[in-house]
Amino acid sequence: MRLALAGDTMLGRGVAEQLGRRPPDSLVDGEIVEITRAADLFVLNLECCISDRGEPVRGKVFTFRAPPAAVETLRHLGVDCVTLANNHALDYGLDALRDTCTHLREAGIAYAGAGEDVEEARSPVVVRDLPIVAFADHEPRSAASLDRPGIAFADLAEGVPAWLRKAAPSALICPHWGPNMAQSPVPHVRKAARELREAGAALVAGTSAHVFQGIEANVLYDLGDFLDDYATDRLLRNDLGLLFLVELEPDGPRRIEAVPLKLEYAFTRPARGDELDWIRQRLREACAQLGSEVHNEDGRLVLAAR
Numbered sequence: 504m505r506l507a508l509a510g511d512t513m514l515g516r517g518v519a520e521q522l523g524r525r526p527p528d529s530l531v532d533g534e535i536v537e538i539t540r541a542a543d544l545f546v547l548n549l550e551c552c553i554s555d556r557g558e559p560v561r562g563k564v565f566t567f568r569a570p571p572a573a574v575e576t577l578r579h580l581g582v583d584c585v586t587l588a589n590n591h592a593l594d595y596g597l598d599a600l601r602d603t604c605t606h607l608r609e610a611g612i613a614y615a616g617a618g619e620d621v622e623e624a625r626s627p628v629v630v631r632d633l634p635i636v637a638f639a640d641h642e643p644r645s646a647a648s649l650d651r652p653g654i655a656f657a658d659l660a661e662g663v664p665a666w667l668r669k670a671a672p673s674a675l676i677c678p679h680w681g682p683n684m685a686q687s688p689v690p691h692v693r694k695a696a697r698e699l700r701e702a703g704a705a706l707v708a709g710t711s712a713h714v715f716q717g718i719e720a721n722v723l724y725d726l727g728d729f730l731d732d733y734a735t736d737r738l739l740r741n742d743l744g745l746l747f748l749v750e751l752e753p754d755g756p757r758r759i760e761a762v763p764l765k766l767e768y769a770f771t772r773p774a775r776g777d778e779l780d781w782i783r784q785r786l787r788e789a790c791a792q793l794g795s796e797v798h799n800e801d802g803r804l805v806l807a808a809r
Contacts, residue, residue, distance in 0.1 A: 509545070509729035509746055510548055510727045515568045515594075535772070556602055568599060571602075582612055583613060584613040587603065589616075616636075674705060675705060683711065726747060728766055759805070
């Protein structure tokens with residue numbers, strides 16, 4: 504299976520404003536769309552709700568809500584599944600979360616990591632015969648319970664919980680973990696990654712940092728950002744990202760390729776020139792810190808996973 508993976512995709516705020524002025528298929532360069540649509544399976548982290556209902560959660564600095572038209576952007580990209588286990592799924596309350604799930608279902612897009620109750624939120628969704636499990640390690644107030652909708656939450660300070668270890672074998676695990684703007688995975692994230700590998704996960708693909716991190720065996724610690732309107736940190740360069748292409752077999756990845764991206768305001772395109780050089784160097788350094796080596800194959804950034 505050729506699996507495409509993209510990180511945090513935020514279609515609210517300034518991106519939502521652009522969706523009111525531009526067609527839904529105008530937010531990502533056609534060259535990238537061609538790649539994502541050619542994959543057997545495309546999964547990304549949806550860093551917002553999709554609704555026209557609800558009010559922003561009180562006391563929260565950043566709240567993200569996309570209009571229903573955002574679903575057409577996802578369809579145009581060829582998205583097969585989104586992960587909803589993150590700290591923005593409930594930014595506009597329970598009705599907005601329910602709307603998100605409804606819009607996705609009606610568009611034929613699967614979702615993982617949220618649901619009407621804790622059982623649904625934690626359950627794997629199977630797409631193209633691949634079980635996909637998503638969870639977040641922060642914002643416990645968003646956690647689903649026996650009688651309340653929400654996200655799948657796991658307190659990794661206590662280690663990987665039993666329900667997650669049970670779901671891990673042969674699955675794609677998508678954690679929203681660790682702090683923002685961290686160049687490297689923090690100790691509790693690395694510990695959890697090791698436990699998920701030992702539990703038999705086929706692939707672990709994390710998000711949350713807003714910058715891409717290194718790769719260790721079958722763990723892509725953070726996919727970085729894919730599409731947003733965020734301010735740019737000139738040192739950490741959260742405006743430079745990666746789209747990951749993984750040749751995935753039942754027992755893990757055979758090959759991992761990283762496609763360099765440039766995130767402009769509400770528009771993502773291929774990286775060029777100095778942007779490309781910066782991404783290549785940063786990925787090599789991040790992977791070397793984890794004992795992995797990035798190769799250049801005809802201009803492509805590639806890791807041989809085995």
